Amino acid sequence: MVRGQSVIDCYQGEEAASKAAFHDGWFRTGDMGYLSEDGALYVLGRYDDMMIIDGTNVYPAEIERVIDSMEEVKESAVVAVYSDLGLDMIGAFVVLKRQCPESYIIAACRRQLGWKSPHQVFFVDSLPRNSAGKILRKELAKRLVIVPPGGH
Numbered sequence: 146m147v148r149g150q151s152v153i154d155c156y157q158g159e160e161a162a163s164k165a166a167f168h169d170g171w172f173r174t175g176d177m178g179y180l181s182e183d184g185a186l187y188v189l190g191r192y193d194d195m196m197i198i199d200g201t202n203v204y205p206a207e208i209e210r211v212i213d214s215m216e217e218v219k220e221s222a223v224v225a226v227y228s229d230l231g232l233d234m235i236g237a238f239v240v241l242k243r244q245c246p247e248s249y250i251i252a253a254c255r256r257q258l259g260w261k262s263p264h265q266v267f268f269v270d271s272l273p274r275n276s277a278g279k280i281l282r283k284e285l286a287k288r289l290v291i292v293p294p295g296g297h
Contacts, residue, residue: 146171196225198233203261205282211257212237217245222272223263224286237263238285240271 148171155163166173179187196203205223212221219240226234239250247266254262267288273281 146173198225208258208261211254212239212250215253217241217243222280222285224282226286234264237266238269238272239266240269
């Protein structure tokens with residue numbers, strides 16, 4: 146939460162959204178993070194982007210930082226798909242600078258993130274964005290199809 150002279154105090158014409166985001170002069174940004182013991186602020190990601198995988202909170206930004214740090218990668222977006230089959234899957238959509246296999250990206254993520262690694266990587270030419278440039282994660286999630294183990 147933040148407040149100050151340069152922080153807005155409502156969403157024009159959006160009463161319900163304003164009520165949810167503003168309280169006693171404070172603005173709930175929707176960013177999630179924590180302060181370390183030495184006072185450093187770590188931003189984990191956006192609350193509305195958080196995924197719950199096997200009962201644990203996972204932030205796409207944590208996975209995207211690992212993927213985006215690879216020389217071969219231009220940008221990425223991570224989403225979750227929840228299935229009636231009881232499978233929670235992390236999918237990474239990746240725009241490449243130069244060719245590399247899916248297995249390379251998954252292995253690099255596993256070394257740094259363990260079980261939080263993507264289950265699948267989908268290579269795309271670009272990521273869908275809204276007019277403000279924000280990645281449309283729901284559009285990406287619609288592209289994922291969970292296939293049951295041993296299924297086709």
